[in-house]
Amino acid sequence: MKLKTEAKRIFEKIRHKIKLNKSYKTALLIFLAFLMLAIFKGIANSSSTKISDNSLKRPAPGSDARQETVDVYDKSGKLITSLDLTLDPRKLNASEVEENFFKAYEEIEENMLATNESLDKVKYNLKLQTSAVSGLVNIDWYSDDFNIINYNGKVSNDDFLENESRPVVLRAVLSYDEYKTSLEYRITVIAKDKSELSLDNLIAKRIDKNLEESVNEDKFSLPDNIEGKELIYRIRREETSPFYYIFLGIMLAVLIIYKDYAKLKEEKENRIKQMKYDYSELVSKLCLLLGSGMTIRMAWTKIAADYNRNFKEGRATSHAIYEEMYETSCNMQAGIPEATCYEDFARRVNIKEYTKFISLLVSNLKKGSKDLVSLLENETREAFELRKQMALQKGEEASTKLLIPMIMMLVIVMIIIMFPAVTSFGI
Helix, strand or coil: CHHHHHHHHHHHHHHHHHHHHHHHHHHHHHHHHHHHHHHHHHHHHHCCCCCHHHCCCCCCCCCCCEEEEEEEECCCCCEEEEEEEEECCCCCCHHHHHHHHHHHHHHHHHHCCCCCCECCEECCCCCCCCEECCCCEEEEEEECCCCCECCCCCECCCCCCCCCEEEEEEEEEEEECCEEEEEEEEEEEECCCHHHCCHHHHHHHHHHHHHHHCCCCCCCCCCCEECCEECCCCCCCCCCCHHHHHHHHHHHHHHHHHHHHHHHHHHHHHHHHHHHHHHHHHHHHHHHHHHCCCCHHHHHHHHHHHHHHHHHCCCCCCCHHHHHHHHHHHHHHCCCCHHHHHHHHHHHHCCHHHHHHHHHHHHHHHHCCCCHHHHHHHHHHHHHHHHHHHHHHHHHHHHHHCHHHHHHHHHHHHHHHHHHHHHHCCC
16 A cells, blocks of 8 residues: 555656746747747848849839848858949839829819819819829929818808809829929809808898899899798807806906915015014113113003003004014913913014013013023124114015116116117118
8 A cells, every 4th residue: 555655746746847847848848939930030130132134123213212231242242332222113114204294184073073073164173183194294283262172172162153154274294203294174163053152151142132233223133042941140249258257257266365475475575574673672772771670560561551651652662572572471461371472472473583582581480590681682692683683674675676677767868878889880
């Protein structure tokens, strides 16, 4: 039993190997087949066919030019050079050109009428071909009245009156290389039947006829009906689409909203700039009052009260930071804790310099500090440096705004100087 099991295992192993070998063989055969194909292709590409009689046949007349690479050898088989030749189509001789022109005439006359009866009764578009004899002969068309028949063969006779006809001369210029010839076709374009005209063409024709017949009258009559259909007329006025007003309203609304937004943004930026500019003054005042023995709250209240009194009396302009201080002072008088009022002040102002300033005051209230005045003096020096930088920035902005007027003045001065010189030379 054990030997049987072992033999079975060996047999399965051999069968698996044979199966793998078949897969390997198949893959190898495919690779070799493509390798041989590549080799044969390479040989074909590199090999050359011997030219019999040392002559090459040109392409047939009317076909495209052909590119050939010709290798030149000596008698011993040594390659001398390789030439890239362009074989142009064979050119026709005079008799062959005449024969092909005749074929082109026949082809034109066979196809030209399209759905028309004859050249004396042309009502529909003509078929004016631009080449003939399989593209060998080129054809150019010329019309003595392009408003009736254009070079594409389009016939414009929708506005013809009943029984109206107009003569048109079409000239076909046939060309091959330097050979040219021409032929004229005298055509009579007639009006289409009423049944073939659209309703709008019938109306236009009737109105045109009435206009011509009433040249000497004050009024002309419009047809009441055409082909049994009653007609109603309305004069079209130049009207503006309602969507134009909708669009205009949307644009105006957007502009107003944007203007208000831009104004609020500008006011906010100016408010921040003003508060930064007033920072040094505020810190120096508070530092001076604290140095005289006042508490933070007393100094704060005095600064706010002095500003409010001066503003009411008209001796001071509006300053956002002092307005915020006055609001904080009122909150403290209403019973709100002092530290909370200062923190609310910093939150409303939301400028880093004031946030640092308030943190010093709140820290002094909560922990106490003997160095508050010295800290505020250092802060005052930094604040004045900031104020100097802002003043320089304002000066740069002012000079930038003056740049355009200065350029305009320069241009005017140059014109004043150069005008007499230019006129003196008679330019």
